[in-house]
Amino acid sequence: MAKIKVIKKNDEYSTDYKVGDILEVTGTWYGGINVNSVTGIPLCLDKDEYEEIPENTDLSHEEYEEAATYWKKKDAQAVKMDKTKLKQAVEEYILANKTCVLATAAGDFVRCTPIEYTYHDGAFWMFSEGGEKFYALEKNKNVCLAIYDKYEGFGKLKGMQVTGVAEIVAPFSGEYNAAAEFRKIPLDALKKMPHTMNLIKVYAKEIEFLNADFKKDGADSRQMLEF
Template structure:
């Protein structure tokens, strides 16, 4: 590909979004909340300067964040250097024109084992604390706080909106879109 072709391909959605009708921010978040609450597996991508990892993980969605219990693994190699992550949650069996997905950009945080937040997340997942305490190695808890969520939903088009909608977290002191 030429430089111009890469730029053309990379700007496709940006150019398309300029012409599309946007969904109300609250209505979009309501869809996001329902969609993410109705799923339980995401693909989490973490990267550092010379390493990248994409891992399917179970999650719970509550308090505006993803909560992921994990034994560990190479994703922590990237997270040590870079707390910015990307993730995807999607319907796996869709037909053409039936896409439903969320692409997440956010920040990862490792929650201290057995802190109040850790205990609360374990309770929500119905994981007994006694079982976690008996493990030979700790079960780590990742909290992924989204900064942006790009939604692809064919049903939005049927409702008169663009099929791609972007929700961005409010920045402290900034006005919302």
């Protein structure tokens, strides 16, 4: 049933309705609509007394489910690449880039952070001064990161989504020092900083790689690599 919001009162003496009331329409007449007041009293409102509230355009649960499973159904029919070749293509793309978007979440809190990374020893490594992403990382180590090219048409699509697990590496531990050396950050410089730099390490569990070039080899452009 349609709903309206009262925006004006032509009958200033009536106490049965007020500006701001949300009421359901029970019928129409030439000059306006019939509604019931908040207390259930039938009212007739003129056209200039209300505005219509758009009906809910959200998807149903079934429609959300259908949308969510779209790629799973497509993947079931997809032409797969050889896993060795796919892994090589994935690592080449990761190493060809230096920045990603790191998504973190816990409860109602979500954060999406552009951040520089290095990739070695089978993991992503990100130094960070801090930021609100650590609110989420304390409670939820499941993360997602995205690497992608600028859009230049469907024939040149290239982007990657990595689902993985994060851990915070202890400052100046063996792993921390090795990551700093790989990044060419002097340890002395890190130790002299007023605040300790945090190191986030992400192991990939699953990588979805969209690459239009895969079609040239007869495979689907979207490939999944699981670890």
